[in-house]
Amino acid sequence: MSVTQQAVGFRSERGPILIALMMATGLVAIDSTIVATAVPSIVSDLGGFASFPWLFSAYLLAQAVSVPIYGKLSDMVGRKPIIMAGIGLFLLGSVLCGTAWSMPTLITFRALQGLGAGAVLPVSMTIAGDIYSLQERAKVQGYLASVWAVSSVVGPTLGGIFSSLGIWRGIFLVNIPLCLLAGWMLLRTLHENVERIKHRVDYVGAALLAVSLSLLILGLLQGGQAWPWVSPVSISVLSVGLLLLLMFLLVERRAAEPVLPSWVVSRPLLRTTALVSVGVGAVMIGLTSYVPTYLKGALSTSPLIAGLALAALTVGWPISASQAGRFYLRIGFKATALIGISVTVAGLLVLALTAAAPNVALIALSCFVVGLGLGLVATPTLIAAQSSVPWNERGVVTSANMFARSIGSALGVAVFGAIANSVYANTSSGADDPPSIVAASGAAFYAALAAGILAVAAVLAMPPLKPAKAGQDHPQLNPSGLEDSHSNADTCGR
Numbered sequence: 001m002s003v004t005q006q007a008v009g010f011r012s013e014r015g016p017i018l019i020a021l022m023m024a025t026g027l028v029a030i031d032s033t034i035v036a037t038a039v040p041s042i043v044s045d046l047g048g049f050a051s052f053p054w055l056f057s058a059y060l061l062a063q064a065v066s067v068p069i070y071g072k073l074s075d076m077v078g079r080k081p082i083i084m085a086g087i088g089l090f091l092l093g094s095v096l097c098g099t100a101w102s103m104p105t106l107i108t109f110r111a112l113q114g115l116g117a118g119a120v121l122p123v124s125m126t127i128a129g130d131i132y133s134l135q136e137r138a139k140v141q142g143y144l145a146s147v148w149a150v151s152s153v154v155g156p157t158l159g160g161i162f163s164s165l166g167i168w169r170g171i172f173l174v175n176i177p178l179c180l181l182a183g184w185m186l187l188r189t190l191h192e193n194v195e196r197i198k199h200r201v202d203y204v205g206a207a208l209l210a211v212s213l214s215l216l217i218l219g220l221l222q223g224g225q226a227w228p229w230v231s232p233v234s235i236s237v238l239s240v241g242l243l244l245l246l247m248f249l250l251v252e253r254r255a256a257e258p259v260l261p262s263w264v265v266s267r268p269l270l271r272t273t274a275l276v277s278v279g280v281g282a283v284m285i286g287l288t289s290y291v292p293t294y295l296k297g298a299l300s301t302s303p304l305i306a307g308l309a310l311a312a313l314t315v316g317w318p319i320s321a322s323q324a325g326r327f328y329l330r331i332g333f334k335a336t337a338l339i340g341i342s343v344t345v346a347g348l349l350v351l352a353l354t355a356a357a358p359n360v361a362l363i364a365l366s367c368f369v370v371g372l373g374l375g376l377v378a379t380p381t382l383i384a385a386q387s388s389v390p391w392n393e394r395g396v397v398t399s400a401n402m403f404a405r406s407i408g409s410a411l412g413v414a415v416f417g418a419i420a421n422s423v424y425a426n427t428s429s430g431a432d433d434p435p436s437i438v439a440a441s442g443a444a445f446y447a448a449l450a451a452g453i454l455a456v457a458a459v460l461a462m463p464p465l466k467p468a469k470a471g472q473d474h475p476q477l478n479p480s481g482l483e484d485s486h487s488n489a490d491t492c493g494r
Contacts (some may be wrong), residue, residue: 012121018143021124021187025147027090027178028117031059033155033307034171041168048103048377056106057221062114063121064406065213069206070119071126071399072259075392078192079127086119087183095174122399127190129386129394135325142322149318152311200256208248209259215241217407220414224421225402242337242420264400268387272462273381275304276337279455280378281408285345286312286416286448287367288353290441297437308477309364316371317378324379333384334462340376340455348375348449355442377455381462412451416444 010019035055042055049286074082093113100106128140162170219238227233252258265271294308320340327336347369354362384395420440427436 003238012493016185017127017131017472018140020182020189021127022143022147023178023182023185024087024120025122025144026151027087027175028121028180029148029151030155030158031117031175033111033151037156037159038163038171041163041166042106043103045168046100046103051223052108052219054107055110057218058111059114059117060406060409061214061217061221062111063118064217064403064410065210066115066118067122067403068209068260068396071122071395071397071403072202072206073360074123074126074255074395074399076257079123079130079395080186080190080192082119083123083127083186084183086116086123087179087186088116089113090116090120091118091176091179091183092173092434094179097172098103100170120400123435124404125382126386126395126398129383129398130192130391134383134387135329137383138314138325138328138379139322141324141383142318142375143316145318145321145375146378147474149311149314152314153308156307180418201412202252202255202257202259205248205251205255205259208244208251212244212248217246217410220410224418229418260400261396264396266460267388270397270464271383272458273385274401275458275461276341276381277401277404278408278411278457279341279451279458280374281405281410282412282415282451283348283370283374283408283448283455284313284405285409285412286444286451287370289413289416290420290444291363291367293358294355294437295363295443297300298434298441301360301361305360309360310367312364312368312372313374316368316373316388320372320375321379324376324383327385328374328380333380334459336380336466337462338456339458340373340378340380341452341459342373344370344373345378345449345452345456348445351447352442352445355438355445358438374384377459384462397408408451412448416447417421419443419447 012018039055059145070082070086090113093109093116096109097113100109124144128144129137132140158174159171162168213236219234219241223229223234223238252260252262256360263270265274270295288310291310295306295309296302324336324340327339347366351366352365354366382398382401385393385401389397420443423440423443424436427433427439
């Protein structure tokens with residue numbers, strides 16, 4: 001696929017591909033919000049209340065650990081086969097979830113959905129980086145980000161409707177026509193020319209990476225919840241995960257085509273943008289996890305009102321993401337990201353300082369400001385990373401960036417949960433008392449603020465990037481920004 005200078009939008013030549021990518025992204029976006037509202041109905045029908053959190057953990061775990069592998073495969077065989085496989089897995093998982101007969105089977109099928117989502121989301125972003133120029137990508141990212149804004153409202157609404165009608169299985173079966181349509185449109189409109197060469201698949205490395213990350217993320221997600229942090233189970237899971245990760249790093253040194261090449265972390269630009277994504281993931285999970293709980297516990301607001309207040313976050317994101325191109329083309333990626341993270345920190349500061357005096361409108365406004373800032377952080381850093389590498393590395397870079405965001409979310413869940421639980425433990429009324437909820441949520445908001453400040457440091461550490469000129473597909477990087485060089489015509493000057 002080659003980048004061409006054409007109109008951006010639904011009516012352009014690439015419009016059908018953009019629509020298909022938005023539909024594919026919508027599968028993951030809606031699924032992340034629709035299930036939560038149907039949990040009471042699911043538990044009422046299938047039982048297994050104690051294990052229902054695994055509906056989310058199994059999905060997120062499968063999605064996170066598969067992202068780096070899919071990224072490497074998309075660089076080896078092309079984007080189209082991988083995203084079609086991802087849509088197929090998501091479709092199969094959705095059908096099976098709709099027919100689940102027990103909580104364990106539903107959890108298993110949710111993991112299958114997660115494996116599909118692990119391919120759909122990063123490869124969609126990679127395809128957008130392939131077919132759109134540097135000048136166009138910010139606007140396209142705005143289109144893709146708008147899917148999350150719409151899904152934040154549509155998902156809970158559909159989940160509530162299906163639950164109230166007593167047909168919770170519909171939340172999974174609704175994915176069937178969307179999967180079929182997105183797959184058909186991509187099959188029909190997406191054409192790519194991939195140089196067919198013989199590859200040596202790093203099976204051992206892929207297996208070690210998947211298992212080690214599964215154990216580490218599992219330990220972070222369940223530590224302090226399913227088992228105490230200082231317990232034989234927790235120590236064993238995290239220790240074995242670290243040991244396998246070390247083995248993975250040793251194997252990758254000798255692999256002909258490593259699934260996660262060392263240059264992903266050795267190049268300063270890629271390393272710092274990944275660290276920014278870790279901060280973005282932590283901030284996102286901090287707000288999405290605690291804003292609804294905070295409003296419901298402190299003000300007894302309905303789930304719908306709490307959800308809409310949080311939705312302001314995903315409304316602000318696409319607005320700023322779509323305009324990010326105007327900034328980074330004039331002042332550069334680093335300066336744009338610095339503006340964005342400053343706005344993010346400002347929103348988080350207001351949220352933390354006013355937590356003691358709950359107010360729905362103020363919370364929604366703070367979330368909107370944070371969303372505006374994140375759009376100016378996530379978009380330019382991802383596009384800078386994508387634009388700094390040739391086609392055959394872009395899949396790995398995109399997936400690594402998104403995987404870093406997943407790691408940030410997993411770390412955020414662990415840290416914020418530990419902080420909130422410590423607050424609850426020091427109160428006599430526990431987690432059911434509004435003042436305790438306000439105190440615990442406020443502590444989590446301050447933790448999210450700390451994550452935002454750490455992201456500021458990561459942005460400041462980014463190598464200097466000169467603004468790209470009109471018609472130029474790649475930014476001009478300071479020679480110290482990247483360590484390797486390529487002769488591929490699609491890569492930028494280093």
